[in-house]
Amino acid sequence: MSYFTHLECSVPCGAGAYDPRVPQHLCTCGAPLLARYDLKAARAWRRESLAGRAANMWRYRELMPLADGEEPLTLGEGWTPLIHAHRLGDELGMPRLFVKDESLNPTNSFKARGLAAAVTRAAHLGARTLSIPSAGNAANAMAAYAAAAGLEAKVFMPRDVKVPFIRECELYGADVTLVDGLITDAGRVAAEKGKPLGWYDVSTLKEPYRIEGKKTMAYEIGEQLGWNFPDWIVYPTGGGTGMVGMWKAFEELEQIGWKPTGTRPKMVTVQAEHCAPIVRAFEQGAERSEMWQNARTVADGLRVPKAIGDFLVLRAVRESGGAAIAVSDADMVRAMRELGAREGISAAPEGGAALHAVKVLLKDGRMKPTDTVVVFNTGGALKYLDVLNP
Numbered sequence: 006m007s008y009f010t011h012l013e014c015s016v017p018c019g020a021g022a023y024d025p026r027v028p029q030h031l032c033t034c035g036a037p038l039l040a041r042y043d044l045k046a047a048r049a050w051r052r053e054s055l056a057g058r059a060a061n062m063w064r065y066r067e068l069m070p071l072a073d074g075e076e077p078l079t080l081g082e083g084w085t086p087l088i089h090a091h092r093l094g095d096e097l098g099m100p101r102l103f104v105k106d107e108s109l110n111p112t113n114s115f116k117a118r119g120l121a122a123a124v125t126r127a128a129h130l131g132a133r134t135l136s137i138p139s140a141g142n143a144a145n146a147m148a149a150y151a152a153a154a155g156l157e158a159k160v161f162m163p164r165d166v167k168v169p170f171i172r173e174c175e176l177y178g179a180d181v182t183l184v185d186g187l188i189t190d191a192g193r194v195a196a197e198k199g200k201p202l203g204w205y206d207v208s209t210l211k212e213p214y215r216i217e218g219k220k221t222m223a224y225e226i227g228e229q230l231g232w233n234f235p236d237w238i239v240y241p242t243g244g245g246t247g248m249v250g251m252w253k254a255f256e257e258l259e260q261i262g263w264k265p266t267g268t269r270p271k272m273v274t275v276q277a278e279h280c281a282p283i284v285r286a287f288e289q290g291a292e293r294s295e296m297w298q299n300a301r302t303v304a305d306g307l308r309v310p311k312a313i314g315d316f317l318v319l320r321a322v323r324e325s326g327g328a329a330i331a332v333s334d335a336d337m338v339r340a341m342r343e344l345g346a347r348e349g350i351s352a353a354p355e356g357g358a359a360l361h362a363v364k365v366l367l368k369d370g371r372m373k374p375t376d377t378v379v380v381f382n383t384g385g386a387l388k389y390l391d392v393l394n395p
């Protein structure tokens with residue numbers, strides 16, 4: 006059973022509770038909605054009950070958005086390895102450096118978690134056709150889960166998206182539209198086409214359930230470290246659902262008594278040098294980001310010039326005492342090669358960016374060599390092989 010009760014504005018603007026028994030997207034004020042649980046009652050849930058459960062993200066189903074009798078759609082997402090990166094750690098003088106390797110998810114990225122949750126809910130709520138604007142990985146995940154659910158998938162990606170992302174969507178039977186411009190333009194076209202036809206939009210943070218899938222990354226880190234939490238979580242950020250989801254998860258774990266309060270990791274948001282709207286807003290002390298002009302980077306997932314949940318990411322970074330770091334393409338590809346050559350990890354450039362950010366923080370003294378640090382490798386290298394051309 007799940008303790009899921011209702012949805013509520015993330016601001017919060019005071020709009021009241023939203024009913025999860027019908028499709029919901031944004032709050033009437035335009036902000037993302039968040040799933041809420043009866044956390045008082047959930048204090049009865051014991052960590053010991055996790056022993057022997059399936060090795061996927063639904064092992065935390067008590068705090069997943071499921072109605073009574075609703076069964077999750079799963080391709081085995083989650084429960085990815087937390088690799089103790091000894092060789093890289095030795096080089097950096099960091100004995101407690103870990104890599105959470107999300108490339109081992111279905112469709113090769115952490116996007117599987119969010120889309121498994123979103124498609125589970127969409128199917129339960131009676132959707133027939135799903136649509137998504139994507140930089141690539143989210144489209145692959147949505148297409149796979151839609152196929153598994155027997156739903157139609159419409160994906161909208163920038164025209165210059167790397168070819169493997171297009172072919173994998175087609176493999177799952179999705180209908181692919183390539184759009185001139187960036188993911189924000191793809192989002193506009195998807196909404197224009199889909200709204201009159203009643204398509205169910207699973208854009209980042211425009212529906213409330215992807216975040217619920219992503220938050221399980223934080224539950225897993227806790228469980229994998231014996232319910233101790235790292236000093237730092239370093240995360241490549243585009244739309245920001247990973248950051249927002251994990252911050253929400255820490256709050257929930259504290260409320261149900263699985264984690265002492267006052268011990269949350271410092272959250273580091275990592276962006277690309279030529280598309281760093283959240284880093285810029287963080288440095289300027291702003292509550293929201295401004296649209297980034299001429300966004301470009303080889304890390305397709307980080308090419309998001311303006312995120313709808315930017316204020317939530319900034320809140321998590323600031324409340325945690327974390328940091329916001331911009332990384333050049335050359336540095337992220339170098340770090341991607343290091344993850345490969347030193348640890349045997351197939352990393353996307355986004356994962357490389359996160360590793361490079363650790364070096365920056367270590368060098369300027371914000372991070373101590375003895376700190377426990379979890380770096381997120383959010384996807385695998387294989388769909389990005391062009392960036393590895395000599």
Ligand SMILES: Cc1ncc(COP(=O)(O)O)c(C=O)c1O
Nearest residue numbers: 142243244245246306355383384
């Ligand atoms: C590999 C990879 N890493 C990180 C991100 C950024 O994730 P988020 O949009 O949740 O911030 C993406 C998004 O497309 C991605 O594909």
